Amino acid sequence: MSAEVVVSDLAFRYISRTDWALDGVRLTAHEGEFLGITGPSGAGKTTLCLSLNGLVPNVIEGTMRGSVAVGGLDTRKTDVSRMSSVIGVVFQDPRSQLTGSAMTVEEEVAFGLQNLGVPRHVMIDRIREALDAVGLAGFEARSPFELSGGEQQRLSLATVLAMHPRVIVLDEPTEMLDPEGQVEVMRAVRRIHEKHNMTTILVSNQAEVIVEHANRIIILHRGRIISENTRQEYSKKAKFLETLGVRPTQISQLASMLEEQGLWRGDYPINETDAVEMIRKFILG
Amino acid sequence: MSDVKPSISIERLTHRYPNGHEALRAIDLEILHEKIVALIGKNGAGKTTLAKHINGLLKPTLGSVKVMGVDTSTKTASEMAKDVGYVFQNPEDQLFEASAHDEVAFGPRNLGMDREETESEVNHALSMVGLLPMISEHPYNLTYGQRKMLCIAAVLAMRPKILILDEPNAGQDYSGLQLLGTLLRELDREHKTILLISHDMDFVGEFSDETVLMHDGEIVAHGSTRSVLSDLSKLKSTAVRPPQVTRVAIQLSDDRVRHDIMTVREMVETLTHNVSGTARMR
Secondary structure, eight states, X not given: OOEEEXXXXXXXXXXXXXXXXXXXXXXXEXXXXXXXXXXXXXXXXXXXXXXXXXXHHHTSOEEEEEEEEETTEEGGGSOHHHHTTTEEEEOSOTGGGSOSSOSSHHHHHHHXXXXXXXOHHHHHHHHHHHHHHTTOTTOTTSOGGGSOHHHHHHHHHHHHHTTOOSEEEEESTTTTSOHHHHHHHHHHHHHHHHHTTOEEEEEXXXXXXXXXXXXXXXXXXXXXXXXXXXXXXXXXXXXXXXXXXXXXXHHHHHHHHHHHTTOOOSOOOSSHHHXXXXXXXXXXX | OOOOSEEEEEEEEEEEOTTSOXXXXXXXXXXXXXXXXXXXXXXXXXXXXXXXXXXXXXXXSEEEXXXXXXXXXXXXXXXXXXXXXXXOSSGGGTOOSSSHHHHHHHHHHHTTOOHHHHHHHHHHHHHHTXXXXXXXXXXXXXXXHHHHHHHHHHHHTTOOSEEEEESTTTTOOHHHHHHHHHHHHHHHHTTOEEEEEOSOHHHHHHHOSEEEEEETTEEEEEEEHHHHHTOHHHHGXXXXXXXXXXXXXXXXXXXXXXXXXXSHHHHHHHHHHHHHHHHHHO
């Protein structure tokens, strides 16, 4: 597996601040991997996302040390627009990502492609393909502002996909959505990840979402990566997560409390089916 | 003894927006004093429209809304502000002063409280939301979660009897959520009636007494949070999922586990009780 994203000793300080938002991050994401990142508020999660596509430090100024390379391109030596054809980022607030000038869903997706100078016939194919992938086929003529939060978020995902990136970064993509929106966005993310073997980096504090989707989960704290885990290991860290201010899944909290009472042994459950089976075996059986 | 008169009494409320969209259809709802009531359902179900009738920002197209016994159609929104505090979903819609202190002092000053009284309200409200150390900070130096807490403090300082919180937990990390939970319990002790709009079912399950489930401008369920969040048949059409621990409990309900467990702690108690019960039987 080749490394798609290589972050080496990355540190960043915003121009108006005295403290370092990122303080020595070392991280590799491999081709086709689904990587999860969690951490409390202020840990540096969004700053990390912004450095992956080069917005930090090329647009958002500050002091940067170390380096970031995506698909072999060094973010400091590459235009932000060129980077957008390698890596796409979807942020938390669906409305703030709309161009505001596009009158239709189709124009919204076309916007980034036009900036790259993609020929018209290629553009039409890319738009159709991207809207299909996020389940918005048939929405071409609708106004982006009329869409629900979940639909707007899938539209953001489509604008990113249309650029044919090698890596997709999702910065708390479902945190502001209702339950239905959360399900439809993650379903689209999953489908794209599987169909295109897309390298996917998901930042989230929604414990169930991250444990369900990410194969490797990194904990960011005060600008540093303090722990790297498989799903199994992450679930087992329920107590540790609580002390950091990160919400664990309820079933891992349950296992941890039962373990304290001598009623649980070994691994913690990672999904409901596991939890039901283990409770039957350890306690009710 | 707590008062059990209705705090909010809504009869046959219909609301039609100027574009003709009927956001609420013949809603009946009674909310008693000193309860924490969650309002859940997907976006567009009518939660915020309903809440805006309670503070008088919107007036009924048909039907009536009474707050503390008074019909809201006879009062302006600013008259209502004394009784009903509304904390908006997006802090940027609410914050406009240059420091946390001034932000919170704005309401009490406007209500005509004197300097001493205002300062005491500011200190009390900021300490309740854990922001007293940030009293002189500019709101934009606070994290998103802290700005949301600041909005709550600004509303609390006006001493409303009813507090509406529109998605206070969105954007909060775990520490923020715990702080918010503690705050709700504290407000409960201060005899406030609280209406909590939320998509976070773990939080609703842990901190609310009652839940109102809305769908398509109507109330499809209203009862104890325990009864609403464990009723899969009612939740199904609204895409709301019960808390994870409740979903596990429902699957274990054939195995001597009650199906309406709402928190991890309750599940631990049930299971440990179950073990000791079994041991006794043996």
